[in-house]
Amino acid sequence: MTTSNTQTENMLTVAMPKGRIFEEAVSLLRQAGYDLPPEFDDSRKLILDVPRANMRFILSKPMDVPTYVEHGVADVGVAGKDVMIEEKRDVYEVLDLKISACYMAVAALPSYDSKADIAPKIATKYPKLAAEYFREQGEQVEIIKLNGSIELAPLVGLADRIVDIVSTGRTLKENGLVETETMMSITSRFIVNPVSYRMKATQIDDMVERLAKVVEGGGDE
Amino acid sequence: MTKPFMFEKPMGMRDTLPELYSLKQQVRSTIATEVAKWGYAPIETPTLEFYDTIGTASATSDTQLFKLLDQQGNTLVLRPDMTAPIARIAASTLKGTERPARLTYDANVFRSQQREGGKPAEFEQVGVELIGDGTASADGEVIALMISALRKAGLSNFKVAIGHIGFVNTLLTEILGNEERAGTFRRYLYEKNYVGFKREVDQLPLSSIDRRRLHSLLKLRGGFDILQNAEALVETEEGRRSLQDLYKLVDVLAAYDLEDAVIIDLNLVMHMSYYTGMVFEAYSDELGFPLGGGGRYDELLSKFHRAEPATGFAVRLDLLTEALGKSKEQVTVSHAIIYSNERRKEAMQTADCLRNEGQSVVMQDVQGITDLDAYSTQFDDVHYLIGKNGQANGGGDNDNV
Numbered sequence: 001m002t003t004s005n006t007q008t009e010n011m012l013t014v015a016m017p018k019g020r021i022f023e024e025a026v027s028l029l030r031q032a033g034y035d036l037p038p039e040f041d042d043s044r045k046l047i048l049d050v051p052r053a054n055m056r057f058i059l060s061k062p063m064d065v066p067t068y069v070e071h072g073v074a075d076v077g078v079a080g081k082d083v084m085i086e087e088k089r090d091v092y093e094v095l096d097l098k099i100s101a102c103y104m105a106v107a108a109l110p111s112y113d114s115k116a117d118i119a120p121k122i123a124t125k126y127p128k129l130a131a132e133y134f135r136e137q138g139e140q141v142e143i144i145k146l147n148g149s150i151e152l153a154p155l156v157g158l159a160d161r162i163v164d165i166v167s168t169g170r171t172l173k174e175n176g177l178v179e180t181e182t183m184m185s186i187t188s189r190f191i192v193n194p195v196s197y198r199m200k201a202t203q204i205d206d207m208v209e210r211l212a213k214v215v216e217g218g219g220d221e
Numbered sequence: 222m223t224k225p226f227m228f229e230k231p232m233g234m235r236d237t238l239p240e241l242y243s244l245k246q247q248v249r250s251t252i253a254t255e256v257a258k259w260g261y262a263p264i265e266t267p268t269l270e271f272y273d274t275i276g277t278a279s280a281t282s283d284t285q286l287f288k289l290l291d292q293q294g295n296t297l298v299l300r301p302d303m304t305a306p307i308a309r310i311a312a313s314t315l316k317g318t319e320r321p322a323r324l325t326y327d328a329n330v331f332r333s334q335q336r337e338g339g340k341p342a343e344f345e346q347v348g349v350e351l352i353g354d355g356t357a358s359a360d361g362e363v364i365a366l367m368i369s370a371l372r373k374a375g376l377s378n379f380k381v382a383i384g385h386i387g388f389v390n391t392l393l394t395e396i397l398g399n400e401e402r403a404g405t406f407r408r409y410l411y412e413k414n415y416v417g418f419k420r421e422v423d424q425l426p427l428s429s430i431d432r433r434r435l436h437s438l439l440k441l442r443g444g445f446d447i448l449q450n451a452e453a454l455v456e457t458e459e460g461r462r463s464l465q466d467l468y469k470l471v472d473v474l475a476a477y478d479l480e481d482a483v484i485i486d487l488n489l490v491m492h493m494s495y496y497t498g499m500v501f502e503a504y505s506d507e508l509g510f511p512l513g514g515g516g517r518y519d520e521l522l523s524k525f526h527r528a529e530p531a532t533g534f535a536v537r538l539d540l541l542t543e544a545l546g547k548s549k550e551q552v553t554v555s556h557a558i559i560y561s562n563e564r565r566k567e568a569m570q571t572a573d574c575l576r577n578e579g580q581s582v583v584m585q586d587v588q589g590i591t592d593l594d595a596y597s598t599q600f601d602d603v604h605y606l607i608g609k610n611g612q613a614n615g616g617g618d619n620d621n622v
Contacts, residue, residue, distance in 0.1 A: 070509065071339060071509045071510075072508060072509015072510065073509065090413070091413060092413040092415065093413060093414045093415060093416045093417070094415045094416070095415070095416065096416045096419075096420075189416055193509055194413065194504075194510075194511065195504040195505070195506075195508060195509055195510065195511060196509075198380055198382050198442075198484060198486065198504050199378075199380060199504055199505075199506045201442065201443075201484075
């Protein structure tokens, strides 16, 4: 860290989630007045420097953004609330960016009958979030962790129900699943490392203010 | 469970190899010297304590404690911090001594259950406790001493953020009317969840003035002048009193010429729940985690049946060493005397002579080395005392004693 920091002094490192959220986050930054080069949209690089804004962007898996920010290798980042709840990292969640809106839901096959279910099994990409939710509901379930295509689990009998994010509901419908419970709404958040929050306060406060203006269409209040 | 491999260690446990050790030792002794100069007396406490005393008083969450049982079935903990054990001593063994008492420690503490690498479960803390003095001067001294110790250790670019738990508590209770609602907001601050905080503000049936007051709390970060903004938010006597505390503290720090090293951050709410007044954390631009902190804990000693005001700081030596990095010169053994049996006596005398001059000297029997050239490259000076007739042998650059 020591060596890299001397050359990147006062440079703001932003951790960005690859994939679905990326485009929306980039367009939000552009609206906030950040002059990001066009190669941002189709680059395969993992690190993109924008010297004129004195910023560096690192591109990671959405689930990993809070990890980079917690360890301070990125000062700030864009992470979904789903990831924040699942990862429980020690970072500041300062602003709701209100992008990539979706919600977390429980889904099952239409024939599923909870009363007939003796040992309920839940397949999910979010084991901690799901476990916490069902504990709060007073329901004892067994969690099976999957890494993607969660809808498959009830179709082949791996689990009875799933916990996953839903944005349009199309994937569920196409696979013949129905939503049984809506758990919580999810949006992307602007997150900040606790040390950077103080050591780079001016740059970060400026960024939060500019983003807040775009998001809230006015001041912070 | 599979059996661990021979080289494995439990999660979060680390080895300290010679290079890191010597840097750590330098930092450790620099801080110890500085703390001693300010009149703090060092003490040691046991690694194991009772769960029912230190375990509960320490405010480290239960899942983070290393627990074990003694032969009588009592639950023991590996100490998770040093403040609680020192409070125990201050309230018992040292209760008759003159106050204020100034104590310092340098000890390993244990916080278990790390779920991944990058965070040690055992780490060394150096710190002080100033017990029996409730003044702002005491708080100022503790902060000033931490800053001075960090500077002496060689840390250059760092900042200390100061908050006040009392201020946050009274402001929240004042606006929200009851402790339960205030607790919800305090948890948002502690979890660093400003989005949740703001949402909660907008959902509660509050007057627009109170809403604005709560939103403004999140903006109370900056220089000493931010206290004036804070003044506009408090309406009760208690709130004004905590703010007065801070004004006094800021005066003390200004007298120490620390305006540049310190920032005010009234949203700073730390996980150690025994803090009652001002709290602070130290940040370096070389590191993603706070490397030290502390605060006032006026209620902790009453858990040991003796109410006394107290304040202190703790610096994490592992993180400080990491922040200092490799910028320091590495300490190596400067001399080696490689000798053969016939000249052992002469080698010993040479070594004694050099050691008396304060040099570090390795004495190595030539028969114990397999690769002489590779071995000798680690030293600045190599003296060869080999052979019968007292003549220098091999490529030694120095045989001058």
